[in-house]
Amino acid sequence: MRISQQVSSHDERIVLLHFEGDLNASDCEATSKIFQEIIDSKKYFIVALMENVTFVSSPFLGELMGCKLRLVEKGGNMVIVGLNYDLRERLIQMGADKIFQFYPDTHTAYNHYHWEYTQTAQVVTITLPPKLQSVPAVRRFIAGIAKQKGYTARDSFRIETIVDEIANNAIEHGDSTQPEISVELRIDRKKFELLVRNKTLMDKANQLKYVLEANKETAQTGDTRGRGLALVKLISNSINVSIDKSGTEVKITKMREDS
Amino acid sequence: MDSQPKMPSGYSVKLPSDLEYIPPLRQFVAEIARVEGFSKKFCFRTEIIVDELVTNGILHGSQDVHSEITLEARFEEGTMNLSVQDQGGTRQNLENLKRAVYSPKPPSNDKKKGRGLVIVQMLSSEIKIDLGENGQTQVHVVKTKDPDDSQAQKEKLLYESDL
Numbered sequence: 001m002r003i004s005q006q007v008s009s010h011d012e013r014i015v016l017l018h019f020e021g022d023l024n025a026s027d028c029e030a031t032s033k034i035f036q037e038i039i040d041s042k043k044y045f046i047v048a049l050m051e052n053v054t055f056v057s058s059p060f061l062g063e064l065m066g067c068k069l070r071l072v073e074k075g076g077n078m079v080i081v082g083l084n085y086d087l088r089e090r091l092i093q094m095g096a097d098k099i100f101q102f103y104p105d106t107h108t109a110y111n112h113y114h115w116e117y118t119q120t121a122q123v124v125t126i127t128l129p130p131k132l133q134s135v136p137a138v139r140r141f142i143a144g145i146a147k148q149k150g151y152t153a154r155d156s157f158r159i160e161t162i163v164d165e166i167a168n169n170a171i172e173h174g175d176s177t178q179p180e181i182s183v184e185l186r187i188d189r190k191k192f193e194l195l196v197r198n199k200t201l202m203d204k205a206n207q208l209k210y211v212l213e214a215n216k217e218t219a220q221t222g223d224t225r226g227r228g229l230a231l232v233k234l235i236s237n238s239i240n241v242s243i244d245k246s247g248t249e250v251k252i253t254k255m256r257e258d259s
Numbered sequence: 260m261d262s263q264p265k266m267p268s269g270y271s272v273k274l275p276s277d278l279e280y281i282p283p284l285r286q287f288v289a290e291i292a293r294v295e296g297f298s299k300k301f302c303f304r305t306e307i308i309v310d311e312l313v314t315n316g317i318l319h320g321s322q323d324v325h326s327e328i329t330l331e332a333r334f335e336e337g338t339m340n341l342s343v344q345d346q347g348g349t350r351q352n353l354e355n356l357k358r359a360v361y362s363p364k365p366p367s368n369d370k371k372k373g374r375g376l377v378i379v380q381m382l383s384s385e386i387k388i389d390l391g392e393n394g395q396t397q398v399h400v401v402k403t404k405d406p407d408d409s410q411a412q413k414e415k416l417l418y419e420s421d422l
Contacts, residue, residue, distance in 0.1 A: 010324065104278070105318065107276075107278075107317070107318065107322060107324070108277070108278050108279075110324045111275070111276075111277045111278075111279070111324055114324055122274075122275045122277065123273075123274075123275070124272065124273065124274045124275070124280070125271075125272070125273040125274075126270070126271070126272050127269075127270065127271045128270050128291075129268045129269065129270070131268065131294070133294045134270070134291060134294055136290070137287050137290035137291045137294060138287070140283075140286070140287070140290065141283050141284070141286070141287035141290075142283075144282065144283030144286065144287075145280060145283050147283075148279045148280065148282065148283060149279065180269070
């Protein structure tokens with residue numbers, strides 16, 4: 001085994017550990033010492049680079065698990081990057097995927113680190129022509145992102161419902177000459193924000209504001225339409241509408257249920 | 260049904276340079292191509308193209324964690340213009356990209372990588388690279404309807420009736 005370490009140029013709280021060759025039981029002691037030195041230097045995030053590793057013995061895997069436990073106790077983590085297909089399959093058979101996250105490259109591992117530990121929101125902006133037929137694709141795209149980022153199926157379904165309603169409203173009640181509508185998603189570990197911007201005729205925009213602020217539904221008994229915003233209010237945490245001459249912006253915030 | 264005269268439709272998506280976004284993104288682009296009247300086969304091929312171009316952009320272009328990828332798709336009668344822009348990678352990455360686009364050659368059997376852009380070439384009608392003023396790399400792909408896409412409009416109507 002060969003092992004070398006460097007502090008990440010991306011973030012000095014992260015240490016990159018390059019492993020090479022066979023990781024045998026006889027290498028545990030030396031590795032344990034390196035891990036302890038890293039922890040003593042108050043660096044609690046380790047990216048284990050294993051592109052050039054050919055074998056991982058079960059005692060060595062146990063050593064990695066022990067180190068991960070010590071890091072987690074300090075609020076840190078260790079992830080594994082660059083495993084080849086065969087080794088990855090073997091580690092999965094040994095149950096290591098229940099303990100460690102495996103990433104194909106350091107870039108993805110850094111993304112994970114930012115998502116988990118820096119609470120930075122990720123932003124996705126979509127512009128689309130005002131076509132109602134495009135809305136299903138948009139709502140599924142955004143719900144798919146929520147799922148990919150670890151939101152539950154129930155949260156994702158509710159997000160899909162919110163996107164569908166707000167995007168449909170923006171198109172259906174927007175200015176018929178508007179060239180596009182804009183949908184912006186800000187997502188972090190704890191909450192999801194949706195901003196939909198469009199051009200709206202002022203009387204329709206004021207009607208929308210009235211519905212939201214007066215906490216009333218537009219639907220009268222027997223009407224088949226007009227319950228969408230009431231539903232969105234039920235399943236989200238806040239709705240804000242701002243209207244000016246440049247257009248209408250609806251902002252919805254939904255907290256993650258299991259956060 | 261859409262009774263408006265057929266106008267070009269433009270979509271754009273700006274997203275973080277993160278591989279986790281690729282599966283929903285490629286499905287999104289395939290789905291909007293379907294909405295725009297292209298066949299299932301065309302859309303499946305588009306999904307492969309998007310997957311490859313965006314993966315390349317993330318791994319070799321927008322390498323900073325805070326950087327972004329921009330995808331634009333414009334649909335006109337029978338043609339899709341797709342472009343993927345990243346923040347620009349190293350000179351070596353750019354040389355590799357140019358070589359792969361302008362003089363494609365499948366890698367030898369023992370190579371694990373390097374087939375993606377060859378496949379994109381096969382599935383598209385035209386591909387070119389533009390460099391932005393600030394070093395961004397933009398890959399443009401033009402894909403026209405396949406000759407056997409005559410059923411697409413009929414499929415589109417069926418698809419819309421399912422929504």
